[in-house]
Amino acid sequence: MAIFEILTYPDERLKQESALVEQFDAELHGFIADLEETMRAGPGGVGIAAPQVGRFQRIVIVDCSVTRKPVPNHGRLVLINPEVLTWDGMEVGREGCMSVPDYTGNVIRATQITLAAQDEQGQPLEFAFEGFEARAVQHELDHLDGLLFLDRLVSRRNDLFRRKVYQPKPTKAKKAE
Amino acid sequence: MNDWYMLTLVGKDRPGIVARVTAALFDGGCNLGEASMMRLGGNFTIMLMVQFQGSAQALAAVISPVAESLALHPHIDHIDAALHQHLEPDVRITVYGADRAGIVAKVTGALAEAGLHILDLTSDVGGSSERPIYVMSIEGHAAEGIEALASALEVATAADGISAQLTPIQTMYG
Numbered sequence A: 001m002a003i004f005e006i007l008t009y010p011d012e013r014l015k016q017e018s019a020l021v022e023q024f025d026a027e028l029h030g031f032i033a034d035l036e037e038t039m040r041a042g043p044g045g046v047g048i049a050a051p052q053v054g055r056f057q058r059i060v061i062v063d064c065s066v067t068r069k070p071v072p073n074h075g076r077l078v079l080i081n082p083e084v085l086t087w088d089g090m091e092v093g094r095e096g097c098m099s100v101p102d103y104t105g106n107v108i109r110a111t112q113i114t115l116a117a118q119d120e121q122g123q124p125l126e127f128a129f130e131g132f133e134a135r136a137v138q139h140e141l142d143h144l145d146g147l148l149f150l151d152r153l154v155s156r157r158n159d160l161f162r163r164k165v166y167q168p169k170p171t172k173a174k175k176a177e
Numbered sequence B: 001m002n003d004w005y006m007l008t009l010v011g012k013d014r015p016g017i018v019a020r021v022t023a024a025l026f027d028g029g030c031n032l033g034e035a036s037m038m039r040l041g042g043n044f045t046i047m048l049m050v051q052f053q054g055s056a057q058a059l060a061a062v063i064s065p066v067a068e069s070l071a072l073h074p075h076i077d078h079i080d081a082a083l084h085q086h087l088e089p090d091v092r093i094t095v096y097g098a099d100r101a102g103i104v105a106k107v108t109g110a111l112a113e114a115g116l117h118i119l120d121l122t123s124d125v126g127g128s129s130e131r132p133i134y135v136m137s138i139e140g141h142a143a144e145g146i147e148a149l150a151s152a153l154e155v156a157t158a159a160d161g162i163s164a165q166l167t168p169i170q171t172m173y174g
């Protein structure tokens, strides 16, 4: 087991798009264990994405069972090659990121999403997430596309306006290219 | 050595103020920190942390030509400050109602007593001249918990036809 060093912005590598995972082997499982240890080592972190530690593959871990105030959650999740299937609702919430120290900001996210992914063995998974957990999942998925919450900041003064024009990133369409 | 100053500038709003002020500061060897700049009642207001290796007088000399040409009133304080000292808000409160003297004092007084540390407050007056409405948005830290604030807010706004909403902020770190 090991704790990885976290890449922090303005490291250009955080802007890079990650590749699909194709091999579900022991090496992958070892990496995931270390990635999780890295997430748990950071104070208050509920998610981590592989590119945050310099591995540009579509792997995220989310665990919203550890929040200060309890929120609806599915416990510890390893999501490989995740893909959002549906979005619903919009909500402003505050986010911070291990890759962006000493800064938090308001970001609009979908309040409900459904998601397809694979588990550590490559078996298909499907989930419906809401609220805080949906936010965490969307934040981590952004990392896989080279996006940070800084790319989605809104100010309180204009969030009502921005709410109307916001479009979620069309992940599906992009993969089909 | 602490070389931070708080620079305040106020004057009639016109396009280009921020660009010209910050260019003068950059040319004068200043480093900019946190800032709040906004238009209030047709005036433009700037509150800006400026890092500068020199006296307040020397900084005044840097800023006075541009301040004079834009008719801005400058004010400079040497401050005990540092970057990376953020406090995280854990509650957002919005209050609105018919504009009436004393709303802000009453509401913020009750909230302060219930443990609210205000980190950020903006307010505005909308509606019409005949029927103005007051809207206030606060982000802060609830030192004695959200429930204490919620009941204080309810008491402070109950009688006056003021509407208030309190939303806990749980920052997501990922």
Ligand SMILES: [Zn+2]
Pocket (backbone or CB within 6 Å): A096, A097, A098, A099, A139, A143, B173, B174
């Ligand atoms: Zn992040």
